[in-house]
Amino acid sequence: MKKIFIILSIISLITIYSCTNEKTIIKTQPETLDVNLYFVALEDKGIKGEKIGCDDSLVPIKVQIDKSDRIEIEIVYALEKLFSKTKNLYQSQSLYNSLSNFDMKVENVIIGNKQVTVSLVGQYSVSGVCEIPRIENQLKKTVAQFGEFKDITILINGKKMEDVFSSK
Numbered sequence: 001m002k003k004i005f006i007i008l009s010i011i012s013l014i015t016i017y018s019c020t021n022e023k024t025i026i027k028t029q030p031e032t033l034d035v036n037l038y039f040v041a042l043e044d045k046g047i048k049g050e051k052i053g054c055d056d057s058l059v060p061i062k063v064q065i066d067k068s069d070r071i072e073i074e075i076v077y078a079l080e081k082l083f084s085k086t087k088n089l090y091q092s093q094s095l096y097n098s099l100s101n102f103d104m105k106v107e108n109v110i111i112g113n114k115q116v117t118v119s120l121v122g123q124y125s126v127s128g129v130c131e132i133p134r135i136e137n138q139l140k141k142t143v144a145q146f147g148e149f150k151d152i153t154i155l156i157n158g159k160k161m162e163d164v165f166s167s168k
Contacts, residue, residue, distance in 0.1 A: 031067040033074060036060035037082045038141045039095035040134045050141075053133030058141055059095055071146050072109040075118065078142055079106050098134035101125040104156075115151040118143060124156065132165045 041048040041057040049059035065077040083104055085097050104122035118139070126132060139161070140152050154161040 032064040033067040034062055035065055035074070035078050036142070036145055037063050037078065037085065038138045039085075039090055039097055040138065041094060042096050050137075052137045054130035056130070056134060058137050059093075060141075061090065061095070072111055075109045075116070075143055075146050076106045078146075079118070079120075079139070082138065082142055096134075097138070098131050099138055101127065102135075111147070111149075114147075114149055115153070116143060116147065116149045117153040117155065119155045119158070121157055126165065136161060136165070 038058050038060055040052075041059050043055050044057035045051065045055045046057050049057040052058050063081060065074060065081060068074050068077070082097075083099055083102055085100070090097070102122065102124045104120045104124060107119040107121045109119075110117045126135070136154075139154050143149070143152050143154075156164045
């Protein structure tokens, strides 16, 4: 009887020890954030959205990105999602992505004194003078929604976007 008691006690201790040391893995979905990606309604004259150059409209499309405790990271997530959208994705809504000819990555985002600087690196293609206001507006409007910035600077391969496009 004493042996059975000792054996049961040992088994109980082993069971208790193994239960308390067992690591519980709970996989949770990342928290998301609703943001707008901006696309272009060509020659729309401002009917579907904010009027920009060449009588186009800038139209917001709500998407979800992973939420972060840093605005800089959320800006990166939004821009990466915008760069990943092909020009045919919103064609059924007659929307165009002027960034579909960009093979760009966000190198970094710096925020300070109500200013934000976004550095992009990679290849790009601009097909005409109307593409320039489309590209500028898509990028700047996507970034602007993340804060009350007085100045938004976009660098492309180390040069200000305006300087890059002024030579086109």
